[in-house]
Amino acid sequence: MIDIPWQNIGVAACLLLIPIFILGYYKTGQLRTMAWSFLRMTVQLSLVGFYLEYIFDLDSIIINLAWVGLMIIAASFTITKRSDINIKKFYFPVMAGIATNVFINGLVFAYLVFDDKDFFAARYIIPIMGMVIGNTLSSSIVAIRSYFSSLKKERQKFRYYLMLGASREEALFKFSSEALKNAFSPVLASVASMGLIWLPGMMTGQILGGSNPLTAIKYQFLIMIAIFTGSVVTVTVSIKLAQKSK
């Protein structure tokens, strides 16, 4: 694959002047957040590059699993924080949701798709689980935020169902259903347009890296199934456990 010189990346970064101008012109108040986000991304990617090289060299199952554990911890914090919910109260339900997602997908990938020895190798487990967890974030945030904000705004409806004979679980049913619908309608639309309107990042990366397009498609197909299933599992387990802890 052709390497890109750092000065070329610097030039390409000038593209950011366009969003800076637009976001500033419309007074969105997001310039500071944008600067902070890109700065964080730069530092994190540089560190990840460094860490991954080291971890790939070591290639120890324990360290690889510990890395996945770290990703779960960080993702749980991000989801809880971005969903505007009480971190203390909901961190563990969300973490349990992501852990269930990783467990189910891990089992399938390790024992049904790959040979388990291959899958636990750093070059497979870390990027695959990273993609599964990372791509779960946005839909989980939408679902969990929508669930708790509608429960807050429509407390009257929750109480109404209780008064009409619903158990707590039955009264919360419509809220869960709405949250899932809000989070996954756009995801399903994007799944349906894949390959037609857009080429996903993982597949593009593999093709750029020199892989056979057919192999890249197989990986992409698997990863999309894992991401979608994982997102639904994460949201459902998080919401169910959060209901119990409330």
Place this chain on the structure above:
Amino acid sequence: MREKLVIVDNISMEYLGHPLFQDLSFDIYEGDKAVIKGSSGSGKSTILNMLCGFENPLGGSITAFNLDLTTHADKVRKYFSWLPQDLSFPDEDTVFDVIKFPFSFQANSHLQVSKEDILLEFDFLNLKRDVIDSKYVELSGGEKQRVGIIISKLLRRKIMLLDEPTSALDRYSLNRVIDYLLNDKSLTIISVSHDDTWCSNCNKIIEINS
């Protein structure tokens, strides 16, 4: 002799440090049609919330069906149905979905309600039959109120709690609702209302003065 179902004994309530009402007492007997009256913000809906067990009085006690409401709200709720003032449902839900949903709860599984049963109630309350397949969000305020009333009645609970059930109704529909609810001797109703016609058809008026 009529059974005493609810005893409200010397309850008081505050809102943001200001007293809403103090030492309010009343009893509700089987078959009563009670209305709580008072100026806006006097705490009328709060009393219904207390009867639902969602809020507790600062002083005094509420006993319903021989159970203390502050400690046994879950058990007492099964005797009540409740119609609050504002309710919203998902945009895609039809009126039929909204009406059927409470009958899917385990606690109501003994109640069988067919579409035809519901349509008969529609006829009685002067609701057009085709409204049942409309989206709930597209209904007028008066239609929504009548749908809520039908759900409450079909659940056949011992007591109906109704918060401003007729505020959006025209005179004709109001009379139909009065006939449907207040002239039915088997029903026990505790309502909140500003409507003089509704109030004059109730046998018990509870005035709230802060």
